[in-house]
Structures are given as C-alpha cells and as structure tokens.
Amino acid sequence: xxxxxxxxxxxxxxxxxxxxxxxxxxxxxxxxxxxxxxxxxxxxxxxxxxxxxxxxxxxxxxxxxxxxxxxxxxxxxxxxxxxxxxxxxxxxxxxxxxxxxxxxxxxxxxxxxxxxxxxxxxxxxxxxxxxxxxxxxxxxxxxxxxxxxxxxxxxxxxxxxxxxxxxxxxxxxxxxxxxxxxxxxxxxxxxxxxxxxxxxxxxxxxxxxxxxxxxxxxxxxxxxxxxxxxxxxxxxxxxxxxxxxxxxxxxxxxxxxxxxxxxxxxxxxxxxxxxxxxxxxxxxxxxxxxxxxxxxxxxxxxxxxxxxxxxxxxxxxxxxxxxxxxxxxxxxxxxxxxxxxxxxxx
Amino acid sequence: xxxxxxxxxxxxxxxxxxxxxxxxxxxxxxxxxxxxxxxxxxxxxxxxxxxxxxxxxxxxxxxxxxxxxxxxxxxxxxxxxxxxxxxxxxxxxxxxxxxxxxxxxxxxxxxxxxxxxxxxxxxxxxxxxxxxxxxxxxxxxxxxxxxxxxxxxxxxxxxxxxxxxxxxxxxxxxxxxxxxxxxxxxxxxxxxxxxxxxxxxxxxxxxxxxxxxxxxxxxxxxxxxxxxxxxxxxxxxxxxxxxxxxxxxxxxxxxxxxxxxxxxxxxxxxxxxxxxxxxxxxxxxxxxxxxxxxxxxxxxxxxxxxxxxxxxxxxxxxxxxxxxxxxxxxxxxxxxxxxxxxxxxxxxxxxxxxxxxxxxxxxxxxxxxxxxxxxxxxxxxxxxxxx
Numbered sequence: 035x036x037x038x039x040x041x042x043x044x045x046x047x048x049x050x051x052x053x054x055x056x057x058x059x060x061x062x063x064x065x066x067x068x069x070x071x072x073x074x075x076x077x078x079x080x081x082x083x084x085x086x087x088x089x090x091x092x093x094x095x096x097x098x099x100x101x102x103x104x105x106x107x108x109x110x111x112x113x114x115x116x117x118x119x120x121x122x123x124x125x126x127x128x129x130x131x132x133x134x135x136x137x138x139x140x141x142x143x144x145x146x147x148x149x150x151x152x153x154x155x156x157x158x159x160x161x162x163x164x165x166x167x168x169x170x171x172x173x174x175x176x177x178x179x180x181x182x183x184x185x186x187x188x189x190x191x192x193x194x195x196x197x198x199x200x201x202x203x204x205x206x207x208x209x210x211x212x213x214x215x216x217x218x219x220x221x222x223x224x225x226x227x228x229x230x231x232x233x234x235x236x237x238x239x240x241x242x243x244x245x246x247x248x249x250x251x252x253x254x255x256x257x258x259x260x261x262x263x264x265x266x267x268x269x270x271x272x273x274x275x276x277x278x279x280x281x282x283x284x285x286x287x288x289x290x291x292x293x294x295x296x297x298x299x300x301x302x303x304x305x306x307x308x309x310x311x312x313x314x315x316x317x318x319x320x321x322x323x324x325x326x327x328x329x330x331x332x333x334x335x336x337x338x339x340x341x342x343x344x345x346x347x348x349x350x351x352x353x354x355x356x357x358x359x360x361x362x363x364x365x366x367x368x369x370x371x372x373x374x375x376x377x378x379x380x
Numbered sequence: 381x382x383x384x385x386x387x388x389x390x391x392x393x394x395x396x397x398x399x400x401x402x403x404x405x406x407x408x409x410x411x412x413x414x415x416x417x418x419x420x421x422x423x424x425x426x427x428x429x430x431x432x433x434x435x436x437x438x439x440x441x442x443x444x445x446x447x448x449x450x451x452x453x454x455x456x457x458x459x460x461x462x463x464x465x466x467x468x469x470x471x472x473x474x475x476x477x478x479x480x481x482x483x484x485x486x487x488x489x490x491x492x493x494x495x496x497x498x499x500x501x502x503x504x505x506x507x508x509x510x511x512x513x514x515x516x517x518x519x520x521x522x523x524x525x526x527x528x529x530x531x532x533x534x535x536x537x538x539x540x541x542x543x544x545x546x547x548x549x550x551x552x553x554x555x556x557x558x559x560x561x562x563x564x565x566x567x568x569x570x571x572x573x574x575x576x577x578x579x580x581x582x583x584x585x586x587x588x589x590x591x592x593x594x595x596x597x598x599x600x601x602x603x604x605x606x607x608x609x610x611x612x613x614x615x616x617x618x619x620x621x622x623x624x625x626x627x628x629x630x631x632x633x634x635x636x637x638x639x640x641x642x643x644x645x646x647x648x649x650x651x652x653x654x655x656x657x658x659x660x661x662x663x664x665x666x667x668x669x670x671x672x673x674x675x676x677x678x679x680x681x682x683x684x685x686x687x688x689x690x691x692x693x694x695x696x697x698x699x700x701x702x703x704x705x706x707x708x709x710x711x712x713x714x715x716x717x718x719x720x721x722x723x724x725x726x727x728x729x730x731x732x733x734x735x736x737x738x739x740x741x742x743x744x745x746x747x748x749x750x751x752x753x754x755x756x757x758x759x760x761x762x763x764x765x766x767x
Binding site for chain 1: 441444445447449451452453455456495496497498499501502504506507508509512513516517519520522523524525526527528529531550551553554555556557558560562563565567569576577579580581582583584585586590591592594595597628649655656658673686688691692693694699700702752
C-alpha cells in the first residue's frame with residue numbers, strides 16, 4: 035500500500051471515529067468563589083481533560099457514562115490533582131478531596147453520594163465544596179481577605195469538573211427513573227379515571243392492596259363492598275308480572291379483575307358479586323351478579339308474599355339496559371326478518 | 381454561562397387553574413415586584429428572564445374524583461323502599477360538585493388527600509412526574525449544549541408542603557430502578573426508546589445500589605403543614621430530606637398569624653446542619669390574606685433567600701444584594717404594617733389584626749380537624765370578608 039493511500043485511510047478512520055463519538059464536550063465553566071469568577075486553568079480545561087480522562091471513548095450518546103467506567107475516570111481526576119500539586123497533597127483539604135475520590139474509585143461510595151456543587155452560602159458568607167456527612171466540607175471563607183492558594187482553587191475547579199462527570203453518570207438513572215415514574219403515574223391515573231369507580235368506602239378497603247412503595251405497580255383486582263347501583267328487574271316466572279321495574283341494587287361483597295390493565299389502560303374488567311335488590315313491586319331480592327366492564331346482569335330471588343313460589347328476577351344494570359334499548363330497533367328488525375323468512379318457508 | 385436554573389412552585393389548598401403561578405396574586409408577579417428592590421437586577425427584569433419557572437398542579441385529581449362520586453350517586457333510583465339515604469348522598473355530592481371551590485377551600489382537599497391513599501398516591505406520582513420530566517429534559521439540553529445542568533429549587537405552599545414532603549420521600553426511597561422489566565413490557569415506547577432504555581438499565585449496573593440522581597438546591601416550605609398532613613412519620617422522612625441528603629438548603633417559612641402553619645408546626649430537627657436549615661418567621665401585615673403565597677414571597681426575608689438559592693453570585697444576585705434583603709427584612713415595613721393595609725385607617729388596621737389574632741388563637745383540637753376548623757374560620761372571616 036502506498037504511503038499516500040495509507041495516510042488517506044488513517045485520515046478517514048480518524049474522521050469516522052470522531053463522527054461516532056458525537057457527545058458534546060462540556061464547556062469550561064469555572065466556579066465563582068466569594069464573588070470572584072475563577073479563570074479557566076489550561077491544565078484543567080476540558081480540551082485537556084476530555085482526552086486525558088478518556089471520556090470520548092466511553093461516553094454513550096446522548097452523554098451517558100456507564101457506572102463501571104466511573105472509578106477509572108475519577109482516578110484520572112485524582113491523578114491530575116496529584117500531578118499539579120505534589121507539594122499540597124498533605125494539606126487538610128487535599129486529604130479530604132483525595133480521600134473522597136479514592137473512596138469512589140474503590141467502590142466505597144458512589145459518585146452521586148457526594149455533592150460536587152460549589153455552593154455559595156451568602157448567609158454565612160462562605161462557599162462550600164464537597165459537603166459530605168463524614169468529612170464535612172471544604173470551605174472558602176469570604177470574610178477572609180487573602181486569595182486562597184492555587185491548590186484550593188484547583189479543588190474548586192475540579193469539583194466543577196466532577197459535577198459535569200456526575201452529570202454524565204446521571205443520564206442513565208435519570209432516564210430510567212423518569213420513564214418509571216411516568217408509567218406509574220399513568221397507571222394510577224388510568225385506574226381512577228377509566229376503572230370501575232370505587233365508592234369512598236371501597237377506596238379505603240382497596241388501599242390495602244397498595245404498597246408503600248410508589249414504584250411498584252398498583253392493583254389488578256378490586257374489592258366490591260356495599261356497592262349501590264341502579265338497574266331494572268324483570269320477573270322471569272310470571273309473564274303477567276314481567277314488567278321492567280326500576281331497582282336499586284346493593285352488592286354486599288364481590289370482586290373485579292382488570293383484564294391486562296397495563297395494555298388496556300384499566301378500561302376492561304370482569305367481576306362477580308353477591309346481590310341484594312329492591313324494586314317497588316318485588317320487594318327485596320337476593321342473588322348474584324356478573325359484570326363485564328360497565329355491563330352487569332344478575333339473578334335475584336324474591337320471596338313470594340302470599341306463600342306461593344319464590345320468583346326469580348333478572349337484574350340488568352343500567353348500562354346494559356341502555357345498550358339493549360339502543361339495540362332494540364335492530365333487534366326488532368332482526369326478529370321481523372326472521373319471522374318473514376319462516377313464513378316464506380312455510 | 382450556565383443556562384437558567386429551575387424553580388418549581390407547588391400549590392396548596394383550593395382550586396387552581398393552569399397558569400396559577402402567573403395570576404395577579406400569584407408567586408411570579410410577587411417576585412417580579414420584589415426584584416425591583418435590588419440594584420442587581422436591571423430595571424424591568426422579570427423572574428422568567430433569569431429563572432425557568434415551572435408550576436405543579438394536582439388539584440384536578442380531587443376535582444375529577446368528586447365528579448366521579450357525584451356521577452355515581454346521580455344515577456341511583458330514589459323513591460323505592462329503603463332509598464332515603466340515597467337522596468341525602470345525592471344532595472351532598474351535587475352540592476360539593478357544584479361548588480367545588482368552597483368544598484376545597486374549606487378543607488375538602490385536605491380530607492381527600494389525607495383520607496384516601498389512592499388519591500394521595502396519584503398526587504405524589506403526578507408531582508414527581510412533573511419534577512422529573514422537567515429535570516430530565518433540561519439534563520438532556522445540558523448534554524447537548526455542554527453547559528451545566530440547572531440547579532433545582534422547589535417552593536411549596538400550605539397543603540403543598542405536605543404533598544412535597546410525601547412526594548420527595550416517595551421519590552428518594554422508591555424501588556424505581558428495580559422496575560425495568562415491567563417498564564419495558566408496559567410502557568408505550570418506540571423500538572428506539574426501548575433500546576435506549578434497555579441500555580440505560582445495563583449502564584446503571586446495580587438497581588439496588590443506584591441512588592436517585594437528583595439533589596434539590598433548596599426547598600422552601602411555606603406555611604408548613606407537613607408535620608400534620610404527611611402520611612409518613614417525620615423520623616422516617618427527615619433523614620431523607622435533610623440538607624446534605626436530598627436537599628442542600630431547607631427553609632421552614634411561617635407567619636405568626638397564619639393559622640395553617642400553627643397546627644402541629646414543623647420543627648427543624650436538632651441534628652440538621654444549622655447553616656443550611658433555617659426557620660424564617662415573618663410577621664409583616666400587608667394584606668388581610670396573610671396566608672397567600674405572594675404575601676410570604678413579598679417579604680425580603682423570604683425572597684432574598686430564594687434569589688440567593690436560584691441565582692446566587694453566579695446568577696447575578698450578589699452578596700451586596702443579599703445583605704440588602706436582610707436589612708430590608710428588619711425594617712418596620714417588613715416586620716409589621718405595610719402594603720395595602722398601611723393606607724387604611726388605624727381602626728380598620730386594628731380590626732384586621734384582632735381578627736387574625738382571634739383566628740390564630742382559637743382552636744379546640746390540635747389535629748386535622750383543628751386545622752379544618754381554623755381554615756373554615758379564616759376563609760369565612762378573611763377571604764369572605766366577614767367580621
């Protein structure tokens with residue numbers, strides 16, 4: 035292969051790898067300490083650190099630093115500090131800073147557990163960095179006249195660098211938690227809005243199915259308890275008494291099961307309940323009811339008043355009644371068509 | 381320079397509307413006006429020029445539930461045997477639904493939130509969804525621009541303090557990272573989104589060991605009801621929310637004459653970092669409705685610390701301006717009488733002060749019902765204008 039072709043190929047490979055690593059290099063944003071914005075130290079600029087810490091190799095789009103890469107990157111920051119300030123590594127603030135970085139590199143604490151913010155406390159007139167429960171914080175006293183030594187300013191600059199590294203490390207967990215919370219919120223809303231409306235006392239009872247942990251899914255079944263509803267009843271035994279009568283039904287106990295609630299947004303369910311009905315002519319009846327969605331139907335046994343046979347009433351919930359009513363003209367046309375066919379055959 | 385920081389407002393009792401934060405008596409206008417007190421802000425600077433403001437609304441969850449209960453009883457038949465109770469239920473819910481504002485203003489929201497965990501859970505998830513969606517969006521923006529991710533400050537008011545307290549506890553303790561398989565199976569995502577999500581699950585490596593990657597720069601709890609209305613014990617929640625954990629700074633803001641923060645008042649735990657957790661007790665009297673969020677925010681003791689949190693020196697709110705805010709907070713105008721009340725006749729002012737003192741003092745029970753009783757009286761005599 036000629037030298038020219040070799041160099042051309044190398045150039046194309048270089049350009050191609052830069053195109054793949056499309057994560058934006060962070061901007062240099064050194065912190066402000068006690069009203070003074072620190073300048074960008076060349077050795078601690080992103081132009082220098084980006085390749086030194088190997089970030090362009092390991093970051094995934096849109097800017098995610100996988101957890102296994104964090105220790106190595108953090109070790110790189112510690113190494114940089116030691117390189118720049120070999121004489122200051124024994125200073126108290128340096129010891130704290132390097133100890134925290136070492137803890138992260140060795141897996142004794144996480145990057146997220148440390149607050150990398152350069153936090154101005156205007157009330158106390160100071161700036162705090164690296165506030166941790168164990169070590170306290172590295173503080174800059176704004177009441178002090180003198181400029182802090184360079185190694186302390188570099189700790190502040192590196193805290194800002196680590197804040198941005200933490201930002202990369204936060205991408206994956208933020209994506210996961212954002213999607214999870216959104217899903218659970220939708221499911222909680224769907225249950226209330228689309229599911230079978232619970233009475234206040236049913237709501238209190240069904241809360242027992244809920245976990246204290248909001249991250250876990252809600253419930254897929256729902257207790258029915260002393261649930262009132264409206265419908266109509268019809269005496270199935272006596273044609274003479276087979277008028278539709280308005281009925282107040284109470285379901286003393288029952289259960290509803292949501293069908294594939296995550297896929298159906300809690301819009302579909304089946305259920306079964308005990309049933310007590312009260313209609314004007316039939317009095318009280320006892321039986322059972324089944325439901326599919328908002329359609330409910332049941333049978334209730336009404337005691338005969340004059341010692342005769344008990345009557346069985348068909349109970350239809352109001353939604354089912356309305357559905358049948360709306361289909362009645364279709365039904366009548368069908369029946370008429372069927373009768374017509376039968377006459378023709380005869 | 382970093383992009384603008386984020387400021388969330390979480391409302392309290394009562395019906396809100398979309399855009400409640402921009403209402404004439406809302407928090408944004410109060411802070412716009414406050415900015416005029418400081419030389420740090422060029423003339424005409426508004427809050428939204430320097431901060432990204434997000435409103436959090438959850439009251440529709442209660443409205444919808446009242447509507448559902450009303451619809452549920454409306455269809456029940458009356459007139460038959462044993463149906464008297466039905467008529468009473470219908471009357472109650474119809475009235476609650478027709479006059480939702482009164483229902484919620486007089487403590488209905490509190491009963492629904494505290495009484496029904498299914499509703500409270502929905503509220504918590506709503507609040508957390510809004511917070512996280514905005515934080516994540518701005519996080520992605522910061523990756524694209526290379527700038528710092530925004531710092532997050534939350535201002536919660538009245539019942540919103542309990543909602544925030546509970547929501548944040550749920551956020552920081554929930555097993556969010558252990559639900560990956562269910563999310564992949566159940567969430568409606570494109571194939572590309574599923575691939576990204578699956579990769580993210582691999583990248584976090586250890587669901588049990590992953591902490592929530594959010595830290596609030598500051599949390600302002602205004603007219604704090606969290607101790608009374610939270611569903612969890614303070615001993616569980618406080619270690620999670622304390623400065624140095626989920627928050628950097630925590631402000632417990634109450635008014636001496638506001639009945640809302642006085643029933644089982646929140647106490648900052650003694651082991652919290654005193655330089656980061658503060659009580660701000662205001663006493664100013666600039667309008668009758670001292671419970672309003674805008675009345676609190678107007679006080680320099682409150683807004684000075686808020687500007688410090690959301691802007692700080694890097695955002696242009698200098699130490700000089702912060703000191704000015706604390707100086708103003710110490711003046712008679714902000715310790716006592718001012719605003720629209722200052723121009724009233726002394727007799728009227730005395731009547732208002734006496735009314736507020738009576739309401740704040742009168743209480744039979746130091747519990748949920750005591751709070752509702754106080755709210756009832758406050759709404760009737762202050763908001764409603766009765767003597």
